[in-house]
Every structure is written in C-alpha cells, then in structure tokens.
Amino acid sequence: MKSALIASLAVAFSTGVALAQELPQKDSKWFTDAQAKIQEMVARQPNTKRAKNVILFTADGNGVGTNYAIRLFSGQQAGGLGDDYVQPQEAFPNLALVKTYTTNGQTPDSAPTASAMNTGVKSKNTMINVDESVSVSDCAGMAGHELKTFAEIVSENGKSVGVISTARITHATPAGVYAKTVNRDWEDNSRLPEGCTNQKDIAAQLIDQMKAGVIDIALGGGRGHFIPAEVTDGEGKTGKRTDGQNLIEAAQANGAQYAWSDEDFAKLTLDGSPILGLFESSHMKYEADRSGEPSLAEMTAASIKSLQSNENGFYLSIEAGRVDHANHDGNGYRTLTDGKAFADAIALADELTNDEDTLIIVTADHEHAISFNGYCGRGSPITGLCYDIDDAGVKHTEEPLKGADGKPFTVIGFLNGVGSVLKEDKQWTGSRPELTNDEAMDKDYIQQALIPMSSETHSGEDVAVMAKGPWAHLFDGVIEQNYIFHVMNYAVNAE
C-alpha cells in the first residue's frame, strides 16, 4: 500500500516537472506556486483518528461574500492589495459549500441554523433545538419534540463543553449549544408567555445546563437577561428579569467563577472549573469600539486553556456574533473589523491545539444582502470607492468608476437596509449622494442600499465550511447545513 502510494507520487511529480520544462510560463510565480500546491494535494493524507476535541467557529452572517470582503480588508490592512491574502481558515485543507435554508425559510435566521449544526436536523425559523413539527411560540405543543444536542451527547461521554459569543450569550447561535426553545426571543422570563411550563427562558436554561455539568464555560454578553429588573449591574444598567431571580448569584452559589469586565476576566482560574463571563448588559462591543472587555481571541484562548484540563477532551462553540449586526447596520467597516477579530481567534485556537486530535470547523450560519460592484482595479479599498483597472499595470488607477448618474460608487453595496437612497420624508424617492473615498472609508459610513428597510436582511445564499483535523475530509462538495453535526459526531466516535 505504502510503496504503491510512493510510486504514484513519483509519477505525479515527474509529470509535473516534464510539463513545466516545456512551457514558456514555467518560471512564473503563479505557475510555480500552483505546482507546489499540486504536490501538497497529492501528498495529502486524511486524518482518520478519533477527534478528542471539536471547535466549531461560526461568524454570524459571514457567507461567501462577506468572507471575501473580510479577506480583502485584512490583506489591505496588512499593506497588500487584499485579494491574495490568505485568512487562517482559508489555509485549512478541507472545504464545502453549505446550503442554509430551513424547513420553512428560503432565508434562514440564526436559530434554526444553530439548531441544524447542534442536532443534525433542520427545523423552522425562530426555533432552537425543537423539531420542525412544532409551530413557533407553541409552548404547549413542544413537549416531546425537544432534540438532543451535540453538547449533551459529548458531555455524556465525559467531554467538557464551552460556548462563546460576542453577541448576548442568550442569542440564537450560542443558545443553540444549550437551549431548547420554541422562540429565540424568550431570552429571559419577561418574554416567556404566561402559563408556559414546558420550557424555561434561555438564560435560565444556560444556568440549568451549567448546574447539570453540560456547559462548563459560557462567555459573552447578555448580562441583563440574568439579573432582576430591580438590580443594577457593574456598568449601571438594570436587569430584565421580572421573577426576581439573580441567575449570576445562582451560578456562583453552584461554584462557578464569574467575570463581567476585562479585569475580572484576567483573574479567572483556568483549571476546568465552571466559568460564567457576561461582559455587557446586551451584546459585547464591536471590535472597533471595544473597551473594558476581552477580545474574541482572548476569550477563545482562555476557554481552550481551561477546557484542556479535561483529558477526555472538549466541544467548544465560538461565535463572532456581530459580523451579522454590522451587516444589518449596513456598516461595512464594523462587519470587516469583527471579521478580522474572528480570524484572529481562529489562528489562536489553531496554535493552541493539535491537528492530530482536534477537529476545527469554521463556518457561518447564513449570508446577508451584501453585494459587490465592479469592475474595480486591484487594491481598490474594500470599504471605499471602486477605482478603474490599470491596463498597463497591477494596482488600480486614481480614477473612481462612476455610475450612469455620474457619481462614484463603493466596492461594497447592500440590496436593502438603512443605507437606502430612497428616503421616507421624500415619499420614497431619492438619488445617490456624491461621495469621496475619504467619506466612504470613514468607520461610520453606511454603504448605499436599494430597498429601504430599518435593518438590512439576511440572504439564503451559501456559506462555506472550512475544516482541519480528524475527519475534516468528510467536508466536500455542496452539503446541507445539518450535515455539520454528523461530521462532528462521526469524528468524536470514530474507532
């Protein structure tokens, strides 16, 4: 077997070399880089070991288009033209395209997408870890339709579980790790309908799962959903609970360490004991505005260090929750700065773990109505104007391209949202404003959009999944989103 492999490698190499010798382009860097890639691919061996650890990275709303923009942004921040930049996850060996539709939504929201990845089946929009036969908000009808989560499965097998988000920890993507709810909005008891006894609110479910030993670490925002309305937190904000329960104190009474600021966070003991970190009353800050709270990379590193104390391994779900929010805001800059923070967390997780025993999966739950104009020359700033292609060179000319209205346009646009050029107080008419590159590159600039909406929407377009580690090669082709669970489950159980 082994010698046959070596023989076939030798054939492949000699074919490549023979071909190269005959071609005038053989010394081009494009050519030699691609030849090196061929050799890497031919030599690649699948990892069929059992996965001790699984890390699932989700950047909310980071579809193929948004990921493309983050790549260019990161490359341009590093001083390059952008397009040739390689994000850490883009160097992973395995990739598939993911179909994100739900049982009733051509366009998904983040609840059923998280549910698909955590249970292995698709379900209805707005619902988390409840099967598709139940209607949204039907608390009475949900009994017996709750699904078992990947966290519960691996916890039974002795693994530790962590969940991190820069959004509220009760928001849909992180809630998919630990909660079962017929409505994603039931984040605290004040949202739960009167008489609903088949489920608790999402914050209460997190604390229950921590007490049950399913969830070992939870880091994110959403403090308000854990404290009563009468209580004011360390940042002067009141809680949202109307049942008088202080769930933070309940977690602490049960032995959890608690942190609410970057200073507290730095003092946590990372020994595998339970940790609850709630760094904002609502969502954590955008990376561009971050102050007084840990970064996604810092939360990732602390969690991995603590979870690694379990010799049976761990499952860690990490969400960059606000790539989505900045897209909803139509603000390219914050979408991309949060996307770069996501990539930094991935790089650190990769560094802190071993490819031999850790399956790292990087994906998104859905895409947005973000789109890209052309024909921009290379190096056109991804948050700025689209400049003309230089026929005599590489980098764009100094000439911004213009629409038929004689006005320049940005590389990024949105199909809908607050950036609409149609204004309510002008009877939904309007025209595109004049724009300079400096204005477009301002961190608060809202890219132009078409359909007026109070919030830009998700789209049903594909997202990518990129993976490395044990059984990462099971990701290939175009897959259903719920298949991601099955790869994780196969990898941790492989003989």
Add this chain to the structure above:
Amino acid sequence: MDRRHFLLAALGLPAIAAAAPWPARADDTIRLRDLYNKDLSFSGYALEREGERVSISGYMAPPLKAESHFFVLTNRPLAVCPFCETEAQWPDDILAVYCKRVIEVISFNTRIVTRGKLELGTFTDPETGFVSRVRLADAVYERA
C-alpha cells in the same frame, strides 16, 4: 471640520427649515462620536464646551413618542433587526436633544446637524423616563 456637511452645504442641497432660524456656522460642526472617548468617558471637546452652544451632526432616532420636544441623536442610523432583537437596544454613545419646539421628524437615515447648549451629567427625562448622560438644550436642527 465636517467634510460631508461642508460638501452638502456647498452643493446647495435642500435644507428644510427647522423649528427655529438656523444659527450654526458650518465650520464648527463636530460629529456625535467626538463627544466621547473610546471608553465612553467625555472627550476633551465635550468637557471644554460644557454649557456652550455647539453644533453636532448625526442621525435622529425614530422618536419615542409623538408631539415630543425631545429626540435621540445617534452616530449611525439606528438599524433594528426584527429577527435579532427582542427590543431596541440604545447604543452607549448617544446624545439627547431637547428642542425649543415640537420636533418635525426627519428620516432616521438622513444625516442632520443639531445645535444647542451642551449639558453633561446624568439626567432622567420626567416624561419618558429616558436616562441621558449628555444633552443639547434649546436645540434646533436641520438636514446636513
């Protein structure tokens, strides 16, 4: 100087009359974000100009109630995601604007410039219960 404000003014785009005659000088307009440092403490500009009339650009959040003299200015148009939010979340870096007259609503995604007396310190609005850390009093405003 706020380049955008200057540019739009120079282009002669329509500026609809606000509740009172417009007294602002275009060259002293700052952005709302210039009132705050990154850690949300007040900026040097805010501390220096407390009690003075200042000119600040931003966006009018959809008013909390009709027939109000009061609105909230935001740095960026206040997008709300019906799928993502159970209720509107106010950003931390906002400005409460108390006008001389009942406000005429301007679309939440149209940049405006407002001018009024800068007040710092926590204040709870007796009518709406809205808590603000920084305000403009006796304010006027217009489209940027």
